[in-house]
Amino acid sequence: MARGNKNESDKAKKPGNTQSNSKRVSKTKKKPVAAVEKKSKAVQKKINGPAKAKLERIAKWESPENLILLEGWAREGLSIEQIAFNMGFKAKSTLYDYMKSSSAISNALKKGKEVTDYCVENALFAAAMAGNVTAQIFWLKCRQPEKWRERNELKVEADVEQSGGVIMLAPRLEEDDG
Numbered sequence: 001m002a003r004g005n006k007n008e009s010d011k012a013k014k015p016g017n018t019q020s021n022s023k024r025v026s027k028t029k030k031k032p033v034a035a036v037e038k039k040s041k042a043v044q045k046k047i048n049g050p051a052k053a054k055l056e057r058i059a060k061w062e063s064p065e066n067l068i069l070l071e072g073w074a075r076e077g078l079s080i081e082q083i084a085f086n087m088g089f090k091a092k093s094t095l096y097d098y099m100k101s102s103s104a105i106s107n108a109l110k111k112g113k114e115v116t117d118y119c120v121e122n123a124l125f126a127a128a129m130a131g132n133v134t135a136q137i138f139w140l141k142c143r144q145p146e147k148w149r150e151r152n153e154l155k156v157e158a159d160v161e162q163s164g165g166v167i168m169l170a171p172r173l174e175e176d177d178g
Contacts, residue, residue, distance in 0.1 A: 058102050061087065067108040072110025083109070 060066065073083045084095040099106040128136035140148040 015069055054101075058098055058105070061098065062104045067104060070105060071108040071112035074109045075111075075115050077116055080109075 018081065061070065069085075070083065073086060080095055081092045084092040088094055099109065106117070124139060125136055129141045137148075141150075
């Protein structure tokens with residue numbers, strides 16, 4: 001063996017040397033690069049599993065065309081359960097998971113519902129102003145509940161000594177002050 005060859009093999013064994021292809025060493029953590037590559041492949045396998053599949057399914061519904069579709073379903077008044085069915089889900093809980101994971105999906109559904117709610121609110125107001133008594137009652141109960149709620153209060157009065165320990169309960173209707 002020539003003297004020059006020995007020096008080259010010594011250089012290949014040094015940790016910082018990048019000339020050797022067999023065992024390169026990471027400069028930051030002093031671990032062999034092959035070990036780092038194996039670890040990253042293991043992490044990729046975990047990501048490539050169910051989590052990646054879920055992210056891909058969510059990304060499908062985040063496309064502009066599908067967000068418009070979701071917003072339209074919400075605008076048409078479909079329930080969360082009906083929208084989940086239209087998306088191909090067996091349970092509405094899957095759609096709730098998607099909404100938690102994706103602000104785009106959640107915002108599309110909220111935007112669609114807001115439009116419908118605004119339209120219904122305007123129609124209710126118009127009906128109430130046109131003299132629809134049911135719409136007027138509903139409007140007042142919702143807008144001023146402390147003044148227009150239905151009161152079902154129970155007032156109990158008992159004289160325990162005269163009734164022999166038995167308390168009789170009877171509802172007492174409030175009298176109008178008007």
